[in-house]
Amino acid sequence: MNPDSVNFTELLNGEPNPQLDAYEVFVCVLSALTVVLILTLNPICLVVLHRASGIQETTKVFMASLTVSDICIGLFWVLPDLTQYFNRKWVLGSFLCTAIGVASTSLGGLSMFSLLLLTVDRFVAIVYSLRYPTLVTLKKAKTIVAITWSMTLTFSIIAFGIFLPYVISPSAPRKCIVASHYNIYTSIVVSAIAISLVTIFILYMYILNVARQQARRIASQNQISVDLGDQNAPQRVSTKSATTVFIITMTVFICWTMSIIYTVTFSISEAILPPNFGDITDLIFATNSWLNVVIYYLRNRELRQTLHELIASCFHRGF
Template sequence: MDNSVYENLTVQYCFPDNNASCRKEVRTGPVYIFLFIVLSCISVCTVILNLLVIISISHFKQLHTPTNLLILSLAVADLLVGLIIMPGNIMQLMDSCWYLGKLACFIFPLVTSLSVLASVFSLLFIAVDRYIAVCDPLLYPRKITVCKISLCIILGWSTCVFYNIIFFYFNEHLTPAQLHITCYGECVVVIKHSWLIFDFLLSFVIPFSVILVLYALIFNVARHQAKAFRAVTNGVSNTKESKVSGSSETKAAKKLSFVILVYLICWVPYYLSSLSVENVTTSTMVWIVFGWLMFFNSSMNPIIYAILYQWFRVSVKHIMTCRIFESSSSWFNLISDPV
C-alpha cells in the first residue's frame, strides 16, 4: 500500500485471536486524523445543542407550548443522531471494524433509521403547526393544544417504529440471525434498490413536498398581511411602520428559504447517489460521505428552530449559570428577560 501524504493504510485484524476475524484497515494519514477531529466536533456540538434544547423546554414551564413540544421531539431525535449514530459511524470510518458485538450491530441500524425518520416527521409537524398558526391565528389555540400535539408526537414516533419493522423485515435485518456478516468484526446492512425507492418517497419526497407547499403558503399569507398593514398605515407619518413591515416580510422570506436550502443540501445528495446503485450497504462510500451529510441536518436543526429565538438564549444563560437549580427556576419569565 502506498504510504502517501494523504493516507496510510495498514492491514491488520479486528480480533487477532479469532480465526474468523475481519481484516482491519487502520487509517492513520493526516486526512483521516483531520476528518476524525472534525466529525467528532460535529458529534459533540450536536449533542450539546440538542441537549440544551431538551433541558430548556423540559424545565421551564413557560416553554410548554405545542410548538415547543414539537421542537422537543425534534431535539430528542437529533440527540440520538449525535449521541449514538455519529460516534458509531466515526468508529467504523477510522478502522472499518465493529467492536460492539452482533446485538449492537442489529440495534444500531434500527436506531439510525428511527432517529432520522423521526427527525423528518418532526420537521413536517412543525411546518403544519406554523401553517395553522399563521393562516388561522384566531382558531389556533383551540385547534392546537398541548394534549393534541403530545398525541401527534406519540403517533409519529409509533409510525416510525412500525415503518422500521416493515423496512428491515423486507431487507432481512429484523433479527440478529439475519445479519449479512461474512467475518467477525463486520456490521453491514444491505438495502435493496426497490426499498431505496420506497424510502426515498416516504422519507424525502412526500415530507419535503408537504413542507415546501406549507412554507410557500405561509410566506404568501405573510406577504398579504404585510401588504394589508402597509395599506392601513399608508402615509407620510407612517413611513417607519411600513418599512418595519417590509423588513419583517424580508426576514420571514430569508428564514423560510434557509430552512428549505439546508434541508435540500443535507438530504438530496444521499438519495440521488443511493438511487444510482443497485444495492446500498453501510460500508459503501455513498453511505459514508452522503450519509454524514444527512446526519449533519441534526446539527443544523437546533440552530434553525431554537437558537435564533430569544427564549433559548435566555434559558441557556440560566443553565450555564446554574440558576435552573433554584427552587422557582421552572417559573422564570424567559420571553421578556434580557439576554
C-alpha cells in the same frame, strides 16, 4: 477464529489494530466531533426549551421532538458508525447491526417528520391565527408526536428489521449494510424524504402568500387609521418563526442531498462511486442534527436570552 474479524476482546488483549490511513483518520475525527456536538448542543437545547417562557407550549413539543430525534441520531447512528470507522469493519455483532439499521432509518424519518410537524404548526399559527389555541392544544400536540414516533418505529422495525434487514457484509470490508433488495430500500427512503420536503415547501409558499395578503390589508388599514388620526393601527403579522422552520428545512435539504444522491447512485451501480464515499455523505447528513440547534439560537431571541440566563446562573452557582 476468522482472521478477518477484529473485536474489542482482541484489542484489549493487546493485538494491534490495522493502522488507519489519512483519509480514515479524517473520517474518524469528524465523526467524533459530530457525536460530541450532537450530544452536547441538543441536550442543552432541551433544557433551554423547557425554561423558555416566550415560546408556545405546543410549539415546544414539536421542537422537542426534532431535538430528541437528533440526540438519538447521535447515540444510535453516528456513535456506532464511529466504532466501524476505527476498526475498518463492523465489530458490534449481527444483532446490533440489524438494530442500528432499524434505528438509522427510523430516526432519519423522525427527524424529517418532526420538521414537517413544525411546519404544519407554523402554518396553522399564521393562516388560522385566531383559531390556533383551539386547533392545536398541548394535548393534541403530544398525541400527534406520540403517534408519529410509534408509527415510524413500528414501520421501521417491520420493514428494515424483518424484510430489509441490515447484515454484516460477508466480504471485505465487513461493514453493516442492507442485505438485499437495495432498490426497494432506496425507493422507500427517497420517497419519504421527497414527499416531506415537497409538502413543507408547499406549506411555506402558502404561508408567504397569506402573509403578503395580510400585509397589504394591514397596510391599507394603517393608512386609513393614520388619515383618521387613530393611533391603534393594526400591526404587521410576523412570519419569523415560519421563516426559521424554512431555514431549517433548507439546511436539511443541503445536508441530506449528498446522501440521497449516494443512495440512488449506489442502487444503480456501485462501480461508479469512489471508495468509502458513503462515509462522507453520512457525516454531512448527521451534521444537520447539531446545526438545527445553532439555527434555533441565531433566529430566536427568547432561546438566546434563556441560554444566557442559564449560563449566568451556572457560573453564579459555581463561584
